[in-house]
Amino acid sequence: MSKNSSLHRPGQPWALVPLQQLLEQPGPSDARSRYMAEGDDPQFEVRATQDGALPATGWYLVTVDFDVDDGAIVAPCLYPDYGSGLNESIRIDLADPSANGRSRTVIVIGPSLLALRFDPTECSARFGLRRFDFQPISRVRAVFEMLRGIQRITRRLLWEDALTAFALFLSRALRGKVGAGGELLAQRYRRTLRQRAHSYQQWLARFGGHLSERPGAASPDPAGDGPLISIVLPVRDTPLPWLRRCIDSVLAQTYPNWQLCIADDASSSGAVKRLLRGYASRDPRIAVHFRENHGHICEASNNAIDLARGEFLGFLDHDDELHRDALSEMARAIGEHPDVRLLYSDEDKIDESGCRYEPHFKPAWNPDLLCGQNYVCHFTVIQAELVRAVGGLRPGYEGAQDHDLILRCAERIRPDQIVHVPKVLYHWRSSGESTAQSGGSKPYALDAGRRAIEDHLGRTGVDASVQVTPHGYYRTVRKLGAALPQVSVLVPTRDRVDLLKKCISSLLERTSYGSYEILVIDNGSTEPSALAYLNQLRTRERVRVIEYPGTFNFSAIINHGARHAAGSVLCLLNNDTEIIAAQWLDELVSHATRTEVGAVGGMLYYPGDTIQHAGVILGVGGIAGHAHVHLRRGSNGYLGRAGVVQNMSAVTGACLAIRREVFDEVGGMDEGLAIAFNDIDLCLRIHERGYRNVWTPFAELYHHESASRGHENTAEKRARFRAETDIMRQRWGDLLLNDPAYNPNLSLNSLHFELAFPPRSMASRVSGAVRPPHCVLVSP
Structure with missing residues (x-):
């Protein structure tokens, strides 16, 4: 609802007239209009006054001064109408307001502007407008202001982004192409504005408030009839401001059925002890134990656990904060999953000023990822009986005590008893000496984590060693034993002898694995050079050439090869791949032979050493897309996920290892998917049977993607692609939108783990794969 009154400054040739979702509010003593934005699409019309006009063609510096009383100004923008109506394709993003409420943006107005709309925000807010101004500027001024704007948005200390943009502009200007340089600069400026409009701060403003108030969320039970959740809080000489904020975040919980169990680990500060006694006297739900001797975090946590009366324990560090709905959301998830024994949420970091940043949006239960990093971390809630059964936290593992506890608890429960709540419920404090600030674990913590993983592997009967990676994560090297299973490497091919030679030569020369055969499956090669090379291969040890005549059908070719294969492990390998690391097959087989694992994929690079495949994300681009595409080799990726072994719902068939028994169990590849998505479908059918698919960065190859087959550039190929897309959507529709990995x-429009606007779901979830590993600890 809006009132049809306008905001107009004397002498200004235009006025702002509310169109929708704007309710005019009584202004303060200065009589300036204030508005309540009601909804996610409030709109003003920028209307010419009787003696004025809309802005003419040219460059402008748009200045908007906001006074925000409540809510936030998110992604303000303009919509010009040049005769084709208002649409997203010509939307003009405006800069976010600075701390003083000012937004300054360089824009260009095209010829024949017929109408102009101003959308002040995309979420509810109560605000006033002190200024809304279009100042005509020269092109030189526009260049300066755009460079200044890029710096202001990116906040780089040395103006790296702005200087890079200026260098691109200058290189063209010096060649007499000032217009082209200006357009490049304008594009970079607009892209920077769009990226800022999709930043985590904007995401929080729109989706990070009261979780119970988000659309589709169930209301928390005000009576708190859910389980008692005891929060375990070890404390030692915490700076008082952080300790207050930590405890206050528990007191502010919307869920009332909690207990706060504090163990002070012999703090030397009397102020800390007085503060804790003060809180305990204020609320009977707070219990405090004061240790006489310093025993470090594990012993202090165990003392706090001794105070706990709750059915579930939540773990909180002494300078961190809980979201106000953290316990409410955990209680709701416990109600939705009656058998749950371990829960974890998403988290972010919070700096000393209270600004939240760097969200960690996690997958559902992912045991291989947990052996590469403690991705579970915060906020973790575990059944109290389970924690006590494993003996609580283990002294000697300080720095990785929570990682060790989660591994020990997970060994005793089923995968479907582990629930992920995809909401940011925990804020990890980033201060001068914290791990959050340093960006990685300290050496003693890394070693403790390595030992915790090695212990876990030993308890579950896995013969392996654990290494610390250059990025500060972990790699498990599984030992294969003396009796290596035979691997049949299936290489489909047709002509393109240059590619096939490189593939086979690299395979024979760079493969350290000792027991394999190569089956080259020829799909009707006709080129003399290819036929000659195939004849040579027939004389090579380890190599067999078999024929598959007829129309190209990747699935049928692989199934044909599998029927002729002698190995107990099959390895699908494209003829346009090239081996890099000699241990590639050892790595793949070490995972493929695990009884709980189905398909295993490796790290594939483009020839220029950028990532081509680091696992498959379902739903990206429609059906599926490769993660971390085009990142440089050696990149960390999203919170380390480009450099550690992990479970993925699917991996590419360009390099895929699988036990023959699993391949046969799911019926091989679907020959109705001749070219596209057959590898994704195979992986999803494997996942459906309860196996876990694995991606590893430690099997490295180059991939000259689709070099031998070409592109989807004919009407027939496009029609076939559409048909195969339809098959996948009909068969796997819901899963494609909810990849457990x-x-x-996170967005389905990006391969780089960017934020989703809006999130697709708030529902708590389990991973889906439930086939247990071959050995599980069941007793102390």
Whole structure:
């Protein structure tokens, strides 16, 4: 609802007239209009006054001064109408307001502007407008202001982004192409504005408030009839401001059925002890134990656990904060999953000023990822009986005590008893000496984590060693034993002898694995050079050439090869791949031979050493897309996920290892999917049977993607692609939108783990794969 009154400054040739979702509010003593934005699409019309006109063609500096009383100004923008109506394709993003409420943006107005709309925000807010101004500027001024704007948005200390943009502009200007340089600069400026409009701060403003108030969320039970959740809080000489904010975040919980169990680990500060006694006297739900001797975090946590009366324990560090709905959301998830024994949420970091940043949006239960990094971390809630059964936290593992506890608890429960709540419920404090600030674990913590993983592997009967990676994560090297299973490497081919030679030569020369055969499956090669090379291969040890005549059908070719294969492990390998690391097959087989594992994929690079495949994300681009595409080799990726072994719902068939028994169990590849998505479908059918698919960055190859087959550039190929897309959507529709190895707060329009606007789901979830590993700890 809006009132039809306008905001107009004397002498200004235009006025702002509310169109929708804007309710005019009584202004303060200065009589300036204030508005309540009601909804996610409030709109003003920029209307010419009787003696004025809309802005003419040219460059402008748009200045908007906001006074925000409540809510936030998110992604303000203009919509010009040049005769084709208002649409997203010509939307003009405006800069976010600075701390003083000012937004300054360089824009260009094209010829024949017929109408102009101003959308002040995309979420509810109560605000006033002190200024809304279009100042005509020269092109030189526009260049300066755009460079200044890029710097202001990116906040780089040395103006790296702005200087890079200026260098691109200058290089063209010096060649006499000032217009082209200006357009490049304008494009970079607009792209920077769009990226800022999709930043985490904007995401929080729109989706990070009261979780119970988000659309589709169930209301928390005000009576708190859910389980008692005891919060375990070890404390030692915490700076008082952080300790207050930590405890206050528990007191502010919307869920009332909690207990706060504090163990002070012999703090030297009397102020800390007085503060804790003060809180305990204020609320009977707070219990405090004061240790006489310093025993470090594990012993202090165990003392706090001794105070706990709750059915579930939540773990909180002494300078961190809980979201006000953290316990409410955990209680709701416990109600939705009656057998749950371990829960974890998403998290972010919070700096000393209270600004939240760097969200960690996690996958559903992902045991291989947990052996590469403690991705579970915060906020973790575990059944108290389970924690006590494993003996609580283990002294000697300080720095990785929570990682060790989660591994020990997970060994005793089923995968479907582990629930992920995809909501940011925990804020990890980033201060001068914290791990959050340093960006990685300290050496003693890394070693403790390595030992915790090695212990876990030993308890579950896995013969392996654990290494610390250059990025500060972990790699498990599984030992294969003396009796290596035979591997049949299936290489489909047709002509393109240059590619096939490189593939086979690299395979024979760079493969350290000792027991394999190569089956080259020829799909009707006709080129003399290819036929000659195939004849040579027939004389090579380890190599067999078999024929598959007829129309190209990747699935049928692989199934044909599998029927002729002698190995107990099959390895699908494209003829346009090239081996890099000699241990590639050892790595793939070490995972493929695990009884709980189905398909295993490796790290594929483009020839220029950028990532081509680091696992598959379902739903990206429609059906599926490769993660971390075009990142440089050696990149960390999203919170380390480009450099550690992990479970993925699917991996590419360009390099895929699988036990023959699993391949046969799911019926091989679907020959109705001749070219596209047959590898994704195979992986999803494997996942459906309860196996876990694995991606590893430690099997490295180059991939000259689709070099031998070409592109989808004919009407027939496009029609076939559409038909195969339809098959996948009909067969796997819901799963394609809810990949358990991805997060519903991350976008399906990006391969780089960017934020989803809006999130797709808030529902708590389990991973889906339930086939247990061959050995599980069941007793102390």
